[in-house]
Amino acid sequence: MEKHNDVVLSQADLEKELKTLPGWEVRDGWLRRKYVTPGWPHTMLLANAIAYVAEAAYHHPDLELGYAQVVVKLQTHRVKAISDSDIALAKAIDRVAMWKPEDGSPLTGYPKTWVK
Numbered sequence: 001m002e003k004h005n006d007v008v009l010s011q012a013d014l015e016k017e018l019k020t021l022p023g024w025e026v027r028d029g030w031l032r033r034k035y036v037t038p039g040w041p042h043t044m045l046l047a048n049a050i051a052y053v054a055e056a057a058y059h060h061p062d063l064e065l066g067y068a069q070v071v072v073k074l075q076t077h078r079v080k081a082i083s084d085s086d087i088a089l090a091k092a093i094d095r096v097a098m099w100k101p102e103d104g105s106p107l108t109g110y111p112k113t114w115v116k
């Protein structure tokens, strides 16, 4: 089996990281964020974007899908705690989930309410 060097985050380090991850919180030992979507199609698009990033990372979140929400939960199973891998994946997921064309881009962006 592959060797892993899970770095479990101390409470202090976790709090520091959470400041850089708006909307993310720790609940029952899981790093968690709820994305609110405009409805079912965007829920499925976001779920698949997260799945793609997670597979590239080879670190996978638990996902709970609702009609207009995607709940992402991260934990490192080997240590049953939040590790540096969970933080790194949360950042990668958040970049994709919250990405929009920047001001001045030739892209207009989605004309209606987007994922929050």
Ligand SMILES: C[C@H](O)[C@H](O)[C@H]1CNC2=NC(N)=NC(=O)C2=N1
Pocket (backbone or CB within 6 Å): 002, 058, 059, 060, 061, 062, 074, 075, 076, 077, 078
């Ligand atoms: C070998 C491989 O790294 C492990 O099975 C990975 C797969 N994806 C995983 N995902 C998450 N969230 N936690 C893990 O501990 C984990 N383990």
